[in-house]
Amino acid sequence: MTLQTTPSTPLVQAPPVLATLVQAAAQHPLEQLSAEEIHEARRILAEAGLVGESTRFAYLGLIEPPKTARQGDVTGAARLVRAMLWDAARSRSLDVRLSLATGLVVDRRELNPEADGQLPVLLEEFGIIEDILAEDPQWNAALTARGLTPAQVRVAPLSAGVFEYGNEEGKRLLRGLGFRQDHPADHPWAHPIDGLVAFVDVENRRVNHLIDDGPVPVPEVNGNYTDPAVRGELRTDLLPIEITQPEGPSFTLEGNHLSWAGWDLRVGFDAREGLVLHQLHHSHKGRRRPVVHRASISEMVVPYGDPSPYRSWQNYFDSGEYLVGRDANSLRLGCDCLGDITYMSPVVADDFGNPRTIENGICIHEEDVGILWKHTDEWAGSDEVRRNRRLVVSFFTTVGNYDYGFYWYLYLDGTIEFEAKATGIVFTAALPDKDYAYASEIAPGLGAPYHQHLFSARLDMMIDGDANRVEELDLVRLPKGPGNPHGNAFTQKRTLLARESEAVRDADGAKGRVWHISNPDSLNHLGHPVGYTLYPEGNPTLAMADDSSIASRAAFARHHLWVTRHAEEERYAAGDFVNQHPGGAGLPAYVAQDRDIDGQDLVVWHSFGLTHFPRPEDWPIMPVDTTGFTLKPHGFFDENPTLNVPSSAAGHCGTGSEREHAAPGGTAVGHSGPDTGGQGHCGH
Structure with missing residues (x-):
């Protein structure tokens, strides 16, 4: 890099x-x-x-x-x-x-395309589909009936999936939905051309099938969110926030080796997975210990819930079909990343096998995240508080209408967190009627079909070595009885997941279910196995019918947890070749081996995501929505590992007149050091 x-x-x-x-x-x-x-x-x-x-x-x-x-x-x-x-x-x-x-x-x-599927969608094919349709008589006739010409229409190049449409087996396909673009800077997502979809054979450059149910009124809303007529006057009440680190950041980066506050790791990048974190170690009290060997988001899928013939096939594997790493953005200082930023510029291959550098594609910085710990004790007469911070390694990618941020966070207390940030523009359709059951009305006449954003994290664990195991921890409520006379008792149940067949699990918020990953061969000072606990959000899994095509192809998303024995070739949750694969690959095939995973070299796969019922506030551009998971040390350390974090520098959390002022109503408002001020401009 x-x-x-x-x-x-x-x-x-x-x-x-x-x-x-x-x-x-x-x-x-x-x-x-x-x-x-x-x-x-x-x-x-x-x-x-x-x-x-x-x-x-x-x-x-x-x-x-x-x-x-x-x-x-x-x-x-x-x-x-x-x-x-x-x-x-x-x-x-x-x-x-x-x-x-x-x-x-x-x-x-x-590859045998019928059995193995197709290779990922090429960037070149984004334009090919428009070229093919512009020359197709049926497509042009359909546009003419709607008062349109090919020059006015942009076609979304959409992965085809696998369905029982005729004459599709073994063909390299894309499906195309049209959007009217009124001028070169117009956002065409505001003007979906409904009642029309083309199934395109991009290999043989012809339309395989066309569904045309006649003209549907094209929504006439303005989706140009930077247009003053849409956004209104810019606010003037937001004062600058300026992040400064006069002595520089606390991390060091040599090549791709990153070190910060006891953490060290190698930052990787792949055209398919995007960011990959390798060899995460934590050092405390002179001891350097492995935690995670390799962490990545191995797959993500966006399935849509509209059963209409124009959209019932919509489901996109943004990693396996579109390559989120290849589609990564170049980031801008002050806009995408704020503060004292270090960038890495990964290199990927283009469609012709030539290198393409994604300038400033990876952003690394540290940020304050509030209170680390605090206590005021009247008995001891003490009043102590420590500030928390985290190391952030991130990138952003654009796949069609959606933009995704992938953020890995490392904390002072040994916590590892991942957060996906979804933004961009929701996929749109002409709304059949206001009571349509499968889409939200987000603007007059404009609908946004219900959909999900589902991710699979692949966590190649290495807690103090290769001998790891996973236990499921559940809260258990106990009834009143001789041992519980007041009915206040509750406890925790541990269930060992000893084989792959036992480790396909779902979150349960009512039980506070979490999964403890430990090393039975490495004990802490209390005599317990050292470990980390995976805390899921517990959002809905794949919402589609169990016997649907997408449920077979995106089986990883049907459950929150899968655990497999480590195997080098088992890298992707939906298998190696996702595009037009008939299904059953990836995690279902891996766990079918039913290998022993108790005290073994294992991989934890965690499925998580968002179920999106779009709101009017998501239009014309969607505020960030987030999803993710947390890995917290659980018995990995002998005590709170942040006791050695110093208090804030003198004068940075004082109460002198220079540090505070009275807000309206008499409330004291303090300014705590140089992490406040103004950075309002995007730089490079």
Whole structure:
């Protein structure tokens, strides 16, 4: 990765040959692919006769060294690359592995599209679908009947899924819904063209099927949220907030190795998964201990709940079909990230196998998050308070109408948290009537179908080593009786999840259900296994019928928890090839082996997400909605590990006249140091 700290002078790049030599001399095997390595991978594939004019790169990424090979000094280990190649001229999908060290292809497999599915959607295909439809007589006739021309219509390139429509097996498909765009800066999501959908064979460049039920009035609302006529006058009552760290941030970043407040890890990035955190360790009282070997969001799916023939097929795997990492944004200081920011600029391959740098694609910073701990004790005469802070590693991606932020948080007390931030524009439709059961009216005549945003976190646990286990912890209410005369007693029940078949579980808010991940071979000073507890939000799982196509393809989202024995090839919750896969891949196939997971090297998969019944307030652009999970140390430390956090610097939490003023009504308002002020402008 390319590293840039902002604000700073841009780094001077070494000449390509020198840069390659320097990198080769010190490269860690988990350093992400460089532009030079992507060029080299493409060259190797071309020399092997696998790249021609019609070849496109659906995915290219690093094959990480096996977990067992990463424990010692493996600097300079052979670098392997995985490439997924689509050749439209030959109607061929290849899954290829190659060695950068030997310059040779080490493995290749041709996919059977009916059994294996298709490779991910290409960026090139976003435009191809519009080109195909612009030349299709049926599509043009449908637009003419609506008083439209192809030049006025944008077509959303939507993954097809697998359904019982005719003449689709084995074909590379997209489905297209149209939106009228009134001028180049117009947001077409305000003007859905309903009653019309095209099923497009992008491989053979033809329309496979068209559903046209006749013209439906196109909503005429204005969705241009920056238009003064829509937004109104800008507010003038928001004073600046300025985040400053005069001595710089508390973390260090060397290559992709990040260290902060006892934490150290390696920051990775993948075109499919986006951010990947490797080798999370925590050091306390001179002891460095592993916690999580690899953490990523392995999949996310957005299924829609409208059964109309125009939308009943809508479900999008934003990771496996669209590659959230490839679609990552370049971030701007003061807008996307605020404060003393360090950026990383990952490099991905484009459709032609050439490197593309996502400038400032990863944001790293620390932020104040309120009180860490506090107590005023009259008996001891003490009054102590400590401020909390967290390290934030994040990126943002745009997949069609939606934008997602992926935020990993590390805390001073050893807590790990993930938060997804969903924003952007809700998918729209012309509302059939105000009482339509499957969509919300968000503006006059404009509907937003009900849908979900469901994620799967893959947590390759390594709490004090590989021997880990998972127990389910439930609150148990006890009835009145001889041992509970006042009826106030409650306790906690522990259930060991010993095999994969036993570890497909759902959250239960009524029982306060959590899952404790521990190492039975490592005991704390109380004699209990050290561990971490996974706290789920417990939001709804996949809402679709159990025998639906999407339930088979997104089976991971049917349950909140899955636990599997570690296997290098089991990387994705919905399987390797998601696009048009018939279903059953991923977690259902993994757990079918029913392996022993008690005291084993295991992977915890956590499904979580949002069920979205859109509101009028979500239009014309949606305020951020959040979902996520928390991993908290539970017996991992012998006591509160933040007792050594110093109190705030002198003068930063005082009560002198320079630190406070009286608000209306006489309430004292304090200003606690340099983390207040104003940063109102986006920088670069």
